Amino acid sequence: MRAVFFIPALAGLFLVSCQTGPATIIFKPGTLGAERQRDVDMCEIASFKEIPQNIATQINPGYSSPPTVQCNNVGGFVACNTFGGVNIPASAYNYDVNQGLRFRFVRRCLQAKGYSFVEKPICTADQKTPDIPYKSPDEVKCVRRAPN
Known part of the structure; x- marks a missing residue:
């Protein structure tokens, strides 16, 4: 084929x-x-x-960057926020x-x-x-x- x-x-x-x-x-x-x-x-x-x-394979490794978590203590309550974070999965394809x-x-x-x-x-x-x-x-x- x-x-x-x-x-x-x-x-x-x-x-x-x-x-x-x-x-x-x-x-x-x-x-x-x-x-x-x-x-x-x-x-x-x-x-x-x-x-x-x-047939050859092209591999793209992807990219990962962990998120940053910032927590604040306000009047006995802890409030946390997550910032950033990227995860682009690896990919591969075949070509002739x-x-x-x-x-x-x-x-x-x-x-x-x-x-x-x-x-x-x-x-x-x-x-x-x-x-x-x-x-x-x-x-x-x-x-x-x-x-x-």
Whole structure:
């Protein structure tokens, strides 16, 4: 199982993560979504064969500072107040050291297959983007937002 899905922006010509600005798409003249997806999948599989996962753990030690207790005796009564005190627990997370290298491998693999990377704006709700074999990236006016 892959620990991280690092190619969502490359997964298809019109699949884009939730963003408001331009999105990077892959483009190859005359291809349809199924062919692009097949090529992305093949490049991802090749990247895992060439560059295996190397899972490392990042540990953040946390921080602890004990509180200060101040007590006062007032007319036979003792009143105590607690000040300060911080406890931030330690945390750890796993990450793949080779993720960036595999991402670059996939980009080079797709470029070797004739794909280019083009920035296009996100489509508005009323714009349509059919899955047709475009001849030029200039024909692609916008890209659809990926489903949530």
